[in-house]
């Protein structure tokens with residue numbers, strides 16, 4: 180008989196999670212018109228694990244990313260990222276922890292219009308105070324990993340939607356985040372490009388051991404994830 184080690188038990192999986200939400204409730208709005216955007220949500224994501232969260236409009240997907248990313252404090256519950264409880268950190272430390280451990284990929288890539296693909300990455304390293312020769316080397320490696328090495332000197336208007344998403348993903352990975360939060364990455368893309376970006380996300384999650392959470396309406400890309408969770412009226416099942 181084999182004895183399960185810590186990482187194969189539920190308890191071990193929770194302990195080793197890079198991102199862990201426990202009993203997270205988020206209430207929004209005024210007292211008279213309160214909305215429960217998240218209702219006692221539990222979620223644990225291990226390094227190298229790709230979780231997709233789907234749900235109808237208004238079910239709480241953006242709220243989940245905002246709370247997981249420390250952009251919004253929950254009304255109740257805790258959010259652990261890379262070993263620290265974001266809910267117990269003061270504003271300044273929370274901002275630093277977020278910057279050092281969490282990467283974001285936005286719905287429309289949010290690239291700066293005047294910068295080249297390479298500069299989009301370098302400016303992030305600069306803002307984090309980490310622009311040195313190794314960051315420059317890593318930027319080039321990442322652009323290569325997402326298939327954009329040949330387009331490193333192009334500006335956003337010279338790139339397709341899918342190419343912009345690739346640059347957004349490379350930028351999010353530059354600071355080697357433990358946790359990667361991805362908001363509707365395929366909403367502006369056609370079928371082939373959607374498949375392309377989600378496969379790339381899955382591959383990068385595994386090779387770089389990030390704990391990735393992607394929220395999406397797009398049911399055709401869910402097969403790329405290790406876990407698919409449903410949000411309905413703020414409840415995660």
Ligand SMILES: Nc1ncnc2c1ncn2[C@@H]1O[C@H](COP(=O)(O)OP(=O)(O)OP(=O)(O)O)[C@@H](O)[C@H]1O
Nearest residue numbers: 207208214215216235236237238239240241242243
């Ligand atoms: N600032 C706010 N004040 C009050 N209610 C809010 C606020 N922001 C969001 N809500 C409500 O909280 C619930 C969850 O919203 P959320 O934006 O997280 O949903 P979503 O699943 O991301 O929706 P969509 O897919 O349309 O972007 C909704 O009922 C929404 O109306």
